[in-house]
Amino acid sequence: DTGVSQDPRHKITKRGQNVTFRCDPISEHNRLYWYRQTLGQGPEFLTYFQNEAQLEKSRLLSDRFSAERPKGSFSTLEIQRTEQGDSAMYLCASSLDTNTEAFFGQGTRLTVV
Amino acid sequence: EDQVTQSPEALRLQEGESSSLNCSYTVSGLRGLFWYRQDPGKGPEFLFTLYSAGEEKEKERLKATLTKKESFLHITAPKPEDSATYLCAVPITGNQFYFGTGTSLTVIP
Numbered sequence: 001d002t003g004v005s006q007d008p009r010h011k012i013t014k015r016g017q018n019v020t021f022r023c024d025p026i027s028e029h030n031r032l033y034w035y036r037q038t039l040g041q042g043p044e045f046l047t048y049f050q051n052e053a054q055l056e057k058s059r060l061l062s063d064r065f066s067a068e069r070p071k072g073s074f075s076t077l078e079i080q081r082t083e084q085g086d087s088a089m090y091l092c093a094s095s096l097d098t099n100t101e102a103f104f105g106q107g108t109r110l111t112v113v
Numbered sequence: 114e115d116q117v118t119q120s121p122e123a124l125r126l127q128e129g130e131s132s133s134l135n136c137s138y139t140v141s142g143l144r145g146l147f148w149y150r151q152d153p154g155k156g157p158e159f160l161f162t163l164y165s166a167g168e169e170k171e172k173e174r175l176k177a178t179l180t181k182k183e184s185f186l187h188i189t190a191p192k193p194e195d196s197a198t199y200l201c202a203v204p205i206t207g208n209q210f211y212f213g214t215g216t217s218l219t220v221i222p
Contacts, residue, residue, distance in 0.1 A: 004156075006156075031208065033208070033210070035210075040214065041214055042200050042202070042212030042213050042214050042215055043157065043200075043202075043210075043212050044212070045209040045210060045211070048208045048209065050208075055208070056208060056209060058209070091156050091157070093156075098204075098208055099144045099145050099204050100145075100162070101147055101159045101162050102147075102159070102210060103159055104149075104156035104157045104158070104159075105156050106155055106156045107154075107155065107156045109154070
């Protein structure tokens with residue numbers, strides 16, 4: 001296993017379009033996280049899955065954002081009607097257990113023009 | 114309010130000049146403190162986990178320590194390849210990790 005994989009690495013979209021990102025976690029990890037990071041800031045928590053259940057969502061996650069993790073494997077994060085303020089690095093991470101280290105993917109850089 | 118503060122925001126060192134980065138936290142019931150390294154345009158790379166005051170972890174030129182209020186990342190005789198942003202994080206409610214804004218380290222040859 002080569003770690004957490006995210007696709008695509010870069011995405012440029014026009015304002016108002018929908019985008020979807022994919023994350024493949026480390027195979028034995030049942031916990032999966034999505035974070036968003038803007039320039040000069042640390043990653044900000046968006047949502048968390050344990051297996052296929054979405055157990056936590058940040059208030060940062062507006063109604064335009066939706067995440068899924070069917071069958072507790074890969075996860076997708078969809079942003080509808082993108083806005084310029086959505087431009088950021090979207091990071092996925094996975095971990096084996098609560099309060100243990102999370103391993104991050106390389107991120108998807110979203111640019112909304 | 115739970116908070117994580119990192120200092121300094123940026124640090125420039127000559128190669129071989131040792132220094133320390135600080136991460137102070139105000140979290141009730143600390144359940145671990147995590148250090149990550151992040152290179153530009155990439156995801157954070159896990160370095161260390163510390164769970165209790167007095168604990169220390171080492172990896173190559175890096176050593177992380179933890180007290181009841183703060184953690185230090187000591188860098189001994191840094192090399193240019195140590196240049197990166199160093200992030201600390203603590204778990205807060207549930208499974209959310211709260212990250213500091215990081216220290217951007219530049220090591221000059």
